[in-house]
Amino acid sequence: MEYKIGYLGPKGTFTQQAAEQLMPDNHQMIPYPSIADVLIAADEGEVDAAVVPIENSIEGSVNLTVDFLAHQVELYIVKEVVVPVSHSLLVNKGVALHDVEVVASHPQAIAQCRQFLREFVPSAITETVHSTAKAAEMIHESKSTKMAAIGTVLAAEIYDLNILAANIQDRTNNNTRFVLVTKKRDELVEYVSTPHEPWKTSILVTLGKDYPGALYEVLRSFAEEEIDLTKIESRPTKKQLGSYHFFIDLQGHIDDPSVQRALAHVKKTGSTLQYLGSYQLLTFVPAKKSS
Numbered sequence: 001m002e003y004k005i006g007y008l009g010p011k012g013t014f015t016q017q018a019a020e021q022l023m024p025d026n027h028q029m030i031p032y033p034s035i036a037d038v039l040i041a042a043d044e045g046e047v048d049a050a051v052v053p054i055e056n057s058i059e060g061s062v063n064l065t066v067d068f069l070a071h072q073v074e075l076y077i078v079k080e081v082v083v084p085v086s087h088s089l090l091v092n093k094g095v096a097l098h099d100v101e102v103v104a105s106h107p108q109a110i111a112q113c114r115q116f117l118r119e120f121v122p123s124a125i126t127e128t129v130h131s132t133a134k135a136a137e138m139i140h141e142s143k144s145t146k147m148a149a150i151g152t153v154l155a156a157e158i159y160d161l162n163i164l165a166a167n168i169q170d171r172t173n174n175n176t177r178f179v180l181v182t183k184k185r186d187e188l189v190e191y192v193s194t195p196h197e198p199w200k201t202s203i204l205v206t207l208g209k210d211y212p213g214a215l216y217e218v219l220r221s222f223a224e225e226e227i228d229l230t231k232i233e234s235r236p237t238k239k240q241l242g243s244y245h246f247f248i249d250l251q252g253h254i255d256d257p258s259v260q261r262a263l264a265h266v267k268k269t270g271s272t273l274q275y276l277g278s279y280q281l282l283t284f285v286p287a288k289k290s291s
């Protein structure tokens with residue numbers, strides 16, 4: 001089966017590298033200019049699935065992705081991969097560090113390299129664009145002698161740029177979680193899942209009404225079933241100030257009896273549940289260095 005897979009483009013993003021690992025066979029890989037565009041494309045059936053970043057070990061959730069999954073589209077996570085992210089500072093040939101007046105990239109990439117920027121290009125201003133590779137493409141096309149991009153080594157090759165500095169992220173341990181999301185949940189889960197690997201489930205819980213211990217009751221439902229939570233994050237419901245819902249990742253499959261019992265209990269407390277998918281983790285395989 002050949003699928004159409006949308007990813008946050010253009011060519012040379014970290015997301016493309018994640019997409020190629022998540023869907024390694026011969027699929028049609030289609031770059032989209034923003035996270036919103038690729039999620040809408042998957043929601044409207046223009047592609048079979050989309051790959052987007054969802055969480056970073058330094059900066060936390062990619063809010064745009066998380067909020068889109070909650071409010072804007074009906075898509076399910078069917079697989080995740082954690083990619084070690086190493087950023088490079090990319091410029092047109094002949095440009096030196098002291099020439100750099102503007103540093104462009106995805107906001108998370110800029111945020112992950114703050115210390116480097118403050119130390120080495122303290123007077124440069126930053127410009128945020130939809131992806132790291134978009135910044136690289138922009139610099140190549142504009143032939144700018146004042147701009148640098150933060151991006152991948154792959155983008156340096158594709159857009160014919162020099163790497164002024166490598167590994168510029170503030171922490172060496174910089175990992176990003178990417179997810180494969182789709183409307184064709186059952187078909188794609190079957191395609192990407194492997195036997196004997198553990199499952200995770202993502203849900204969104206909205207408290208029914210606010211009372212002392214409401215969240216505690218929700219958490220107790222999982223504790224009683226001895227279900228391990230791997231993430232809990234509150235995000236505004238966007239309805240009024242101070243109103244939140246909770247993104248919860250838990251260990252187990254939605255069909256596990258203990259998960260079913262816990263979720264039934266959550267519902268009994270008056271909370272509503274949105275299922276975001278049960279999926280497995282793909283182990284990332286670093287690309288072999290070309291010699």
Ligand SMILES: O=C(O)C(=O)Cc1ccccc1
Binds near residue numbers: 012016109
């Ligand atoms: O995939 C990319 O290249 C992006 O622009 C998103 C991103 C930014 C920073 C870390 C990982 C992914």
